[in-house]
Amino acid sequence: MRITRHEHAALRLEHDGQTLLIDPGAFTAPLDGLSDVVGVIITHEHPDHWTAVHLDRILQAAPGTPIFSTAAVAAAADHLVTTVAPGQTYAVGAFSLRFFGGEHAVIHSSLPTIENLGVLVNDTFYYPGDSYALPDDVAVDMLAAPLGAPWLKIGEAMDFVLAVAPRRCFGTHDMTLSTIGRNMHRERLRWATEQHNGEFYDLDPGMSVDA
Known part of the structure; x- marks a missing residue:
């Protein structure tokens, strides 16, 4: 399975000639090569993780593509969305999906708590969305860990990587x-990954890694 990073939180997973997209949002440039898309996962309702424009483009290229997300996204989207809860599993094309989590990380007490999904794909790759939700009893081969956000403290992100031990x-x-901040946070997560003899990759948008 090949994983390609796009801007911000958007990810493209390719396996057996099929494509799964995760979190194509407002900070992500328009995606191309969408005819092989068999599924879309949106971890939560914030616009940096999904936009109607991205969904329209995907479904124009691959009509009928199933979308998996929270109840809030299902209510806001103009397309049919399968509402997912932690603990549920689905199979879509060449991909098995297992969902975790439940709540977005706290930004501030003045803001309402919203739903968030973490997802394990093909029992290999884990992405937590905007949370530090752990994939219970799973040995994670590849982890996409958050580097920066209004809710993120780098020490907590390091503890998350240490707990997952990918x-x-x-x-x-x-x-x-900033570029300086991104590089600094990458080095912190590299350290955390290496504590369990793991390997950390510096992936910029457009770069890929095989899982």
Whole structure:
């Protein structure tokens, strides 16, 4: 399975000639090569993780593509969305999906708590959305860990990587960071990954890694 990073939190997973997209949002440039898309996962309702424009483009290229997300996204989207809860599993094309989590990380007490989904794909790759939700009892081969956000403290992100103990890891969710800040946070997550003899990858938008 090939994983390609796009801007911010958007990810493209390719396996057996099929494509799964995760979190194409407002900070992500228009995606191309969409005819092989068999599924879309939106981890939560914030616009940096999905836009109607991205969904329209995807479904024009691949009509009928199933979308998996929270109840809030299902209510807001103009397309049919399958509402997902933590603990549920689905199979879509060449991809098995197992969902975790439930709540977005706290930004501030003045803001309402919203739903958030973490997802394990093909029992190999884990992406937590905007949370530090752990994939219970799973040995994670590849982890996409958040690098920067209004809710993120880098020490907490490091603890998350230490808890998951992935064999391999790369950073995502980073458009709020300067180049200096991104590189600094990558080094922190690299350290955390290496504590369990894992390998950390510096992936910029458009770069890929095989899982």
